[in-house]
Amino acid sequence: MSKKIKVTLWLLTFFLILVAGYGIFMYQSVKETANQMYEERKPSPSVPVSVATEIKEPIRETVNSEKLEPFTVLVMGVDERENDRGRSDAMILLAVNPEKKSILMFNIPRDTRTTIIGHGTVDKINHAYSFGGVDMTLRTVEDFLQFPINYYIKVNMEGFSRVVDSLGGVAVNNKFQFDYEGYHFAKGDLLLSGAEALAFSRMRYEDPRGDLGRNERQREILKGLIRKSLNISTVFKLQTILDEVGTSVKTDITFEEMKIFMLEYRTKLERIDQAEVKGYGKKMNGIWYYIVDKEEREEISSLITAQMH
Template sequence: MTKRTKWIIGTLIALLVLPSSYMTYVYLSIKSTVNEIYEERPRPQMLPEGVQVQDMKGSNAPSAAPKITRKATPFTVLILGVDERPSDSGRSDAMIFMAVDPDKGSVLIFNIPRDTRTDIVGRGTVDKINHAYAFGGVDMSIQTVEHFLKVPVDYYIKVDMEGFADIIDTLGGVTVHNDMEFDYAGFHFGKGEVTLTGEMALAFSRMRFEDPRGDLGRNSRQQEIIKAIMHKAMNVSTAWKLEQILDDIKGSVKTNISFDEMKILVSDYRQKLRQIEQVEIQGHGQRINGIWYYIVNQQEQEQIQSRLYSHMNSGE
């Protein structure tokens, strides 16, 4: 065998082996990162007294079985955007609920206004829904949302609001629709299509006092950002970009979505989920004992629940 032949064979072997080795490295790196942000939180066997939650088939005993499977089962996700501070346990600055139906290829997404007045499950008080996180962390937030909506939360994603900035910058920014012109935190946001960096997105999502709609206006902007992130993330086509995104968020995100479930989301669900529908919870502001609350009446809650059941039950 000549030196030239050996060189050619050696080059071919390198071309075959190196990509395989790199992809193995990337796979293991992604798996390690996902395992860092994963935390197992089994559903309590007994819900607190008086708390009623139904699964999407009408049962009063929500299943703890994984919902993200290759059978394309509908599932729900609660995103908690948390503003944690050194001096206290923080607040859930944003509560975004998503009902995902991969068979329909659609996601129903809506904000739960942070000032919504409701029973805080496990504390025995009526308060603003975002205070549940301050009183009892993720577990109390989940159970309170389940009681408010009367549907189970299958998965949750808790993210430090600052973590959104890193994700958006890694994605190369996001484009949202802005329905009112305003200035906030040193940025100018024009009306119409606006492209945001991570820092701009934080400012865009936090402004509310200059908005005549108040918290509802901020909820709408938060939904726009989540929708834009989902659209960009679902179109990530390279492994290194996915690895970079996960590396950016590992210090600011916790979730009970496992690595195996994330693989199914990327391989099976990503191309299916093309329709994102935004819904606004209707209510009104009211002061009670000097404290401002967002009041959602019983009829509106029942309409939300009906909408969720209809969305999550394909062909029924």
């Protein structure tokens, strides 16, 4: 064997070792980040409640991801403060069905008046998080929708901006021009930085549709992030994203499930459909609520059922 061929083979072997080594490093990094993000769903603190406010049997179900079964996930944007658990500033339900090649996405308006399961009160649905954290929020939303939630993803709203920046920004379509928190948002297609995306998602009072308009902008951002995350171009960008996600996101999706979702589910998802929970505003005892009647709740529940079957 000539010296030239030996050198070439040595270089090729060295390169393959580097690639394999980096692959192992990336796998470990992903696994460590996934473990850092993982937060098992824990029961809410015990609060005296009436039997009438409790779900007698949990309606949450497990998902066989290896069979590519559809699943639901509640995405919560949480505005946490020092010495205060905070409230869920945004709640977006995703119903993912690879067989239908689609994701159904809709907001649950945060001022929706409903029974807070496990607390024995009727209040704004976003207060469930401040009363009992993730578990009370999930049980309350499940009761409101009468449909099981398989997973949750909790995103710290301040850390959210870093996640957007790590993805290189997020593309949105803005329906009308407005200024908010020192930023100018022109009408049309925009590429937003993390700080801009946070402001874009929070504007409320200048929107003619109020909370519903803000909900639509939140869905627009999440839709852009989903599309971008499903098309991560390089492992180098992935590592940057993981560094940010690990400190800003908590979820009960395990590492093994994440691998299946990324490798098997994402290639089958082609579109994102959106819906809106219809209701009306009403003041009760000086407090403004969003009222969703029984017929609308049944309609939304039917919509999720149709998406999942």
